Amino acid sequence: MSSRLNSFILASAAKCIGCRACELACGAAHVQGGVSVGSLQGSIAPRLYLTRVEEICVPVGCRHCEDAPCAAVCPNGAIQRTDSGVLVDEEYCVGCKTCLAACPVGAMEMAQIWKDGRPALRKVVDPQNSDTFILEPALLASKCDLCHERENGPACVEACPKDALILVDPMKVKKRRNIEAALALAGVDTRTDFRSGEER
Template structure:
């Protein structure tokens, strides 16, 4: 089983510190002063709604649909993660279409197109930079052993966070309610 980053939406405040940490970690100069708006391409993205925010990142799927569809085999399994070999990427965007989580992006760079996704900061000894930087500990890097321990200590049917938000105010939208302007 691959490692992956779990995002706890009940703790996320939408500050985007994880995005900045990711970009800084993947650039030559490990300094925020070297950041450029034109080259800002985090491998993790914060999604915000009215009262909800969470981080979206690669789940490092066991069956890796992105790797299956890559015509050049640029996406592969390695060291407990799904990784991209940029020199083989042709920028076809097949991986973006195949990813069920929307965690892949293809960006232009000086070398041509690059497929970007979370690589769990394989280049860092301390693990993912986003996890270290998150001020509310909303991100956690889970490996198979840590996930198994969490499963054993979480009662069935109970959300693991004591701060879980109630969804009693959730509205269900049907096509009819969308076009008539009312939610049910």
């Protein structure tokens, strides 16, 4: 378990225009085998979703909670807190859905798994006849992973045309606030950038 505070993506409803560029970028960033125009096999399943309430729209995704309720209830330990955030290890996920019920912001999803351009199937006991098995779509827990394997960071943040999404690193925020507090205590006007002298 990580001792570091988790980074997370913060969305601004005031800046969001509802264009869904974040969803498309997220979905494309998580397609196995890469994606290009005309080559996609399978579905695009973003890990954050644009939510509309009347005139307000804002992307909702995993907040990478410090106490990670989804990880606490996972019976297989498939969800872990790491230095990259709260991540799902698909190898250990059994699709039980307890993480969906535990997530306080509704950021967990059950995503269809695709193999070689086709929906993956799994064997389950037939509810009508416990002596036989049937095939059903394989679903696994899916959530924002902050694009931890992506060099440029979260695809949604990079794709947003209005900068409505930002990646928040709590340690950098704390450091900036500590500097501002120290300058304020020293009598320096913190509304002015102390390095350049320009108004913020």
